[in-house]
Amino acid sequence: MSNSKRKGLFITLEGGEGSGKTTMLQHLAGLLEQEGLPYLVTREPGGIRIAEGIRELLLHPDHTEMDIRTEALLYAAARRQHLVEKVEPALEQGMVVLCDRFIDSSLAYQGYARGIGIAEVLSINSFATEGRFPDHTYYLDVKPEVGLARISAGKGREVNRLDLEELHFHQRVREGYQKVAAMYAERITVVDASASPEQVAEGLKKHLRAIL
Numbered sequence: 176m177s178n179s180k181r182k183g184l185f186i187t188l189e190g191g192e193g194s195g196k197t198t199m200l201q202h203l204a205g206l207l208e209q210e211g212l213p214y215l216v217t218r219e220p221g222g223i224r225i226a227e228g229i230r231e232l233l234l235h236p237d238h239t240e241m242d243i244r245t246e247a248l249l250y251a252a253a254r255r256q257h258l259v260e261k262v263e264p265a266l267e268q269g270m271v272v273l274c275d276r277f278i279d280s281s282l283a284y285q286g287y288a289r290g291i292g293i294a295e296v297l298s299i300n301s302f303a304t305e306g307r308f309p310d311h312t313y314y315l316d317v318k319p320e321v322g323l324a325r326i327s328a329g330k331g332r333e334v335n336r337l338d339l340e341e342l343h344f345h346q347r348v349r350e351g352y353q354k355v356a357a358m359y360a361e362r363i364t365v366v367d368a369s370a371s372p373e374q375v376a377e378g379l380k381k382h383l384r385a386i387l
């Protein structure tokens with residue numbers, strides 16, 4: 176599964192809560208539609224039943240005893256199944272794959288924010304993906320205060336005590352992403368996601384157009 180054998184183009188979007196990944200994916204899909212290119216928009220676990228099962232284990236509110244390394248391994252396992260069942264076949268057909276979160280989420284959340292270590296989480300993910308990385312990644316960078324406020328505005332409520340308690344964790348996620356972006360400066364474009372959605376979308380589309 177080396178990148179050199181790749182036919183399609185594998186693009187991922189990364190970012191913290193409220194960074195606008197979902198909206199931006201729709202804009203990028205719109206561009207591919209306009210260009211008449213075959214594409215797939217997906218996200219882990221992507222409707223893959225084995226990955227969905229793993230996801231249920233991960234997100235079940237009763238599973239409070241889950242160890243952080245178990246968590247990291249389960250994300251990597253779900254990633255593997257989604258990659259081989261959905262992403263690889265689409266790339267093989269020459270499609271542009273737009274994926275909401277991939278390996279960098281684990282590096283930022285489990286590796287850095289949860290404190291396992293970026294290098295350790297990278298090693299299990301390299302095993303899971305056989306070294307396959309996205310061709311290009313857009314990291315939507317925004318202060319967690321701004322991201323969380325956007326989510327709250329969407330839900331019609333103010334940022335509550337819980338959100339604020341978690342602020343420190345979200346700050347660590349952002350620091351993690353910034354470190355990962357510096358590690359992979361060639362692959363990852365850091366996008367200022369505090370700008371208006373229209374501005375962010377224009378910037379992203381311009382970049383993607385240039386690498387298609």
Ligand code: TYD
Pocket residue numbers: 191192193218219250276277280281282284285
């Ligand atoms: P998700 O339901 O995809 O929500 P969103 O992308 O809209 O934030 O992700 C759920 C949570 O899982 C999110 O807080 C990020 C976290 N996550 C990890 O911690 N590690 C990972 O490898 C992935 C893919 C997600």
